[in-house]
Amino acid sequence: MKKLMLATLPLAAASLAFAAATAEVPYPTNYRSWTHVKSMVIEPGHALHSSFGGIHHLYANEKAMQGYRGGKFPDGAVIVFDLLKAPDQDHAITEGARKVVGVMHRDAKKFAATGGWGFEGFAGDSQAQRAVGANAATACFACHTSQRNREFVFSSYRP
């Protein structure tokens, strides 16, 4: 039925519909057991505080670890940016509620328009509420273009 309907659309529109339907970044199930790459705390006053304030941890699946080690991220590589509130109290910064689970998902063809990476953010602890959606080019990739020589990845693995 769907196929029949698409066949009646102009080709360009059909391609667009297909791209939109397939270019969704999946939730990174089980990322908390992946390798911890590095962490950082972004404090009030930092230029990125409104978006990234708090403590964040980067996690990499095995294919992403190949990229961190060798510089080439194969299709299927996934990097998670796990951002939590970071209450600072009694001279200690602890981990608070989750703000967003940011994801970079490598698929050179599917995400060709954004450097071969799909970008998404899952709000709080939701696996369905998408904070980026169709805005990846402006909301994520615009900054990541500065890392063109590093396959658009900012982070390095901390041994």
Added chain:
Amino acid sequence: MKKLMLATLPLAAASLAFAAATAEVPYPTNYRSWTHVKSMVIEPGHALHSSFGGIHHLYANEKAMQGYRGGKFPDGAVIVFDLLKAPDQDHAITEGARKVVGVMHRDAKKFAATGGWGFEGFAGDSQAQRAVGANAATACFACHTSQRNREFVFSSYRP
């Protein structure tokens, strides 16, 4: 030859020599690929700053994850306390040089005197320079006794 010499020693001394030779906590090889449990930043002014100032990450091997999940840490469970300097600059706290790799290694018999856990600290990036050695009871276990009802473990897994 060694056996022959031991046989000439009084039994108690021989037992002591045996205990000292076997109760060493091994370096937790490959812990950076284990599960990341949680993190914290301890700042100047905190009561534990002189010992634990900086950013620390806890890592657990699979047996230790059984303990975090179910409350019972089996022999072979290892928890790593990875402490790094945490320079605070331009409204961001980043990860600096490693200060110490703290280890809790579960072996109920071998480490019966300290709650079934062997405690050790490896200085900086060294896998051989031991910061705790024979002082585990006073340097580590004295504080951990407060967690007697949690098998002497302070941390909880952050989902």
